[in-house]
Amino acid sequence: MINLLLLPAFTLILIVFIIPIIRYGWISLHSFSLATNLSLIPNQFANWDRLLNDSRFWVDIYQTTRFAFVSVFLEIILAMIIALTLNKHFNNRGIIRTISLLPWALPTTIMALGWRWIFNAPYGPIEQLIRILGLAELNILSNPNFTWIATVIADVWKTTPFIAIILLAGLQTIPKDLYEAFKLEGGTYFDSFKEITLPLLKPYISLSIIFRLAQAFGVFDLIQVITSGGPAGSTESIALYAYLNAMRFLDFGYSSTIMVASFILLILLILVINLSIYSGKKILSTIKL
């Protein structure tokens, strides 16, 4: 009976996830481009061979991973601060909570366009501020060594509220009497955060990390709008490269190979993160006891 109840969910996953990824895998073993008149012609592992020797792919993997890890790291820290603040009792808390969610509710393309103008040189507000302070021009979107930081800032601004909401939900599950007992024993606020909040929030933190890493690894619209992958290809992400190959170059064979390869790498990454998080599970259970 239980199996039967799972059927609708399983069918959905099969249609929107499993079948497409299998099809991608199948296409990655074929030439499928303008050169083949857009028909599938088996080419064994030629696409995979090309991928392994494609320095652009590996540079993009590095750039995407850098973007994902740095953004998610900053987001977790900021979201924690926000969640702890929003969990306190203060006037108009409901309104403040809603407002703090706004960046996440905005469509990525629109907010990315906004950030492109914020970072604009010489007229953007950041450059204006720097001029008032008497510093040299920043030109963050024109310097291949720093432009990726601009994309991280935009991403952090947009998605921190998402993590904050997950963490806030987690904070609300922690019983108040735990803190009271801790206080009676003479523990400080910082100690209670370390001994109670953090361990009990761990499942929520790990959930956020996995959610966000998977999302950040597939970043596309934000980069496309702010930099189009430039300057000098310094912000190109894997998804952008796969998109270029499919939609601009009409090379679906190679594009699928990139997608499948990044899918495999992402699965490996999440496995490693899961293992490292749940290795600390024992500590968590002792605390709960």
Place this chain on the structure above:
Amino acid sequence: MKIIKIILSFLFLSSFVELDSKLKQNRTKKEAVEVNILMPAPFEESTRNLIKKFNNKNDKKIFVRVIRGPMETETVSDLAISNLILNSNQYDAILVDVTWLPKYATAGWLYPLDSLIDKKKWDSLMLGAKKGNSYNKAIYRWPFVADIGLLYWRTDLIKSPPKTPDELIKISKKLQSTNKVKYGYVWQGRQYEGLSCVFLEIIRGFGGNWIDNENNVLLNTTESLEASTWLTSLIKNGISPESVTNFGENESLQIFKSGDSAFMRNWPYAWAELQKDDSKVKGNVAITTMVAKKGITPTATLGSWGFSIIKTSANKEETFKVIEYLTKRTSQIELFKKYGYTPIDRSIYSNKILNKQFPILKFIKSGLEIAYPRPETHVYAQISNVLQRNLSSIITMQKSPKEGMYDAQSDTLNILDSVGGF
């Protein structure tokens, strides 16, 4: 019982859907042939009036429906490609950018227009407008607007525009040193298609080419090295702002419009923007062709739009009638007056009244005469992407011009080799 009710109401509703679609079909069959055209959003807006007139006038035999695409050029192509790949037969025609044509034609999506075209009408087109419509000896596109790269300059600062790259630098330095302007020259340096357009004009201005008529790739030559070194020197010498490496058309326009730059490279659309009330340079702007070394004819990159009929369309003749209407002489004049769209009919440029009313026509004509298309190959997107990446590396000082141009040459050759040439 409940289940039966649900099934019954479902059947009842679905019969309506069927009826509605049948009614629609009958209506179209009896009354008018429906022609569906996909256009980027700005063109959908500018042609709205013409379409309305057409739908009211033509005895209701043809009904045109314009599908409003996205604003951004390449996103429109993404939408078109997604439809064409799935063979969804949604469009009869698409407004096609000059760089998409070889790709679409190779994919077999476009219908050759040779049999539908009246030779007299073809001959009445400006030479520049005739370019970029054919591939493998067949015409696949009827031109709608011809776009060309132009050099905008300030008449309140100088009496005559620079003709050579050296002159541009010299004049800029002089104006900057006397604090008349903050920057000398703004252009499109962002890693995107605009950068390829800028470079084509400069490399040809230095006597070289991107890919010549015999299909030789010429990116690793003295001329290309000179051209890329010149672009870099603009940034190094402060003639162009450092941020130019992330400038698209709008960013360049913003600076020039604020009166902060003496020169700007842009498309004809900028003219109308510069004449608006919020423009600080209103009335003080003129246009000319891009700079070129002494003795070398300057180049204007061709960036035109035109209508292509989709191969699977069931109404090709009717579609072509609509295209003829949208591109006829009076439509061109209307669109030029209202939106500054560059006309394609030769006779418009010799019209005395129009020339008097719009002195810009004369300059657009000289630009159209030297218009040059980007390489016509189905792998254009790939080779342009390679060029953009390497040029971006050069102007952001990540690679030396020599290194960058060498890489651009070898990467382009690799792409061409992998598909067996042009």
